Amino acid sequence: MFKSIYLGIGLLALTAFSSATLAADGGTLQIFVSKNQQSLTVYDGGQIVATSKVSTGKSGHTTPSGVFSILEKRKYHESNLYSNAPMPWMQRITWSGVALHESNSVPSYPASHGCVRLPGAFARSLFQMTERGAHVIITDAPVAPQLISSRTLFTPELPADNSMLLSDAQLRPTNFDGSEIPVEVAVAEVLPKVGASTSVTLEKLPPLRILITRRGVREMVFDAQEILTDLGFDAGQPDGHIGPMTISAINGFKRWKGLPTKGEIMTAEFMRTLYHAGGRGEPPLGQIMVRQKFKPVFEAPITIDHPEKALGTHFAEATAVNRFSGKAEWHGVTLEDYISSATRKRLGITDDQASDSMAAALDRITIPDNIRHKIALLLDEGSSLTINDTGIGPETGQGTDFITITHRNPQG
Known part of the structure; x- marks a missing residue:
């Protein structure tokens, strides 16, 4: 099933479109907001279908930058944070209080308390265009999705x-x-x-949300618990959390292999030794995570080449997905994202120069064939892929897609 809404009317200015025209299925729409230009652009794949001025957060209440999705839609809502201020045609993008909504004050400069204010007529029409789950990408300088080609990108398969x-x-x-x-x-x-x-x-499948990132402590602990149990150390039920049983099993393994038991628990030396003892080769450095309908589906380890170099932050969405021909088009963007020196050290990043394009980042990623096949069977129109170095952020949780917050490089 195809959900593209090629309107054939070119660039749509705020005063030019009708809500009836744009009430088509909005599953593949992407909303891009530029804080520098105080503008909003709606894309369907690589095609612009609507634009508007906006007002984002003022100093002290800055609108966060990054990759979001519409979590909730209400025709009328009142702010829980700011004296029940009216927020008609509200489309929430974080559970911490950021949304797109209608306002009588959209002065084309930052003026809100963090939300993205929209002119009245546009707010209503945009509300009618979108579905829950539609992506909202907020940046400083404007960016536009471009067609991406890579052997690592996913294509659909018939079941x-x-x-x-x-x-x-x-x-x-x-x-x-x-x-x-x-x-x-x-x-x-x-x-x-x-x-x-x-x-x-074939039934229409809900779009996938795919995140490729570096492995965190949770993923490493989960692996350690499984391998330790296989080797005869009782680490408890694998859950990714370091509890007393897991610590006891880790220290028992370290004593067996002559590793120090003092200091940091999950060291790189411990993980390499454990993986070799379990016959699993080298510890993987990457992780792929999949969500669908705002819920986790599965995750698995992957390989990242040249791990000393940052992957960067990238986002792409699949359109023109044809499950019969096994083809899909991916349009994506690369986002500016600053990683602190402490985070780079924790992640083992010594090369500050990140991959300058999504295609370059994808070329460094190897995904096991069984995981690619599982994703291919579930891939449908509007599925998306995010790549970043820092993993799941604090805004990602129950009832969300993967939310990636990006940061501006500090000025000297």
Whole structure:
């Protein structure tokens, strides 16, 4: 199923579009806000479909930059933080209080308490265009999505061999397991007539939210718990948390291998030794995480080449996804993002120069074939991919997609 809404009317100014025209399915729309230009641009893939002026947060109440998605929509809402201030046509992008909404004061300079203020007519039309989950990308300087090509990007796969799916015969509905997502297809009970055509009907799948990042302590602890248990050390149920049983198992392993038990628990030397003892080679440095419908689905370790160099922060969304032909188009952007020296040290980044494009970052990433296949079976229109070095931020939680907060390079 295709959800693109090519309107054929070029750039739409604030006063030019009608809500009826733009009430089409908005699953692939991306909203870009530039704080420097105080502007908002709506894209469908690489095509601009609407623009408007905005007012973002003033000094002391700065609107955060990064990759967000629409978490909640209300035609009318009152602020819980600022004296019940009215917020018509509210589209929430963080649970901590940031939203897009209508305002009578949109002076084309920063004036809000952190929200993105929109003119009245535009706020209503934008509300009618979007769906929950639509992405909102907020930057300082304006950015625009570009078509990206990389062997690492995902393409869709059908859950069953086409040769098994027949029509123009006596048909009955059947479910094939499409990797945890039921897919309704048509299966012949009798042999088809000569010249019968082949057809299949696939359910529309909710878009995936994919994050590629560096492994954090939680992921390393989870692996350590599994390997320690396999080696006969009782580390408790693998949960990614360092409890008394896990500490006891780690120290027991360290004593066995002659490693120091004082000081930091999860050292690089401990992880390398543990992985080798468990027959797992070198510890992976990357992690891929997948969400769908604001909930975690699965995650897995991946490989990052040249880990001493920052990946950078990048975002892309899949459009023109054709599950029959196995093709998809990805449009993406690279975002400015400053990483502090303390964080770089923690992550083992010694080369300050990050990958300058999403394609360059993708070329450094290797994803196991079984994980690629699992994603390919679930990939559909509007799925997105975020790459960053710092992992899941504090705004990501229950009832959210992956939220990435970016930071401006401090001025000297």
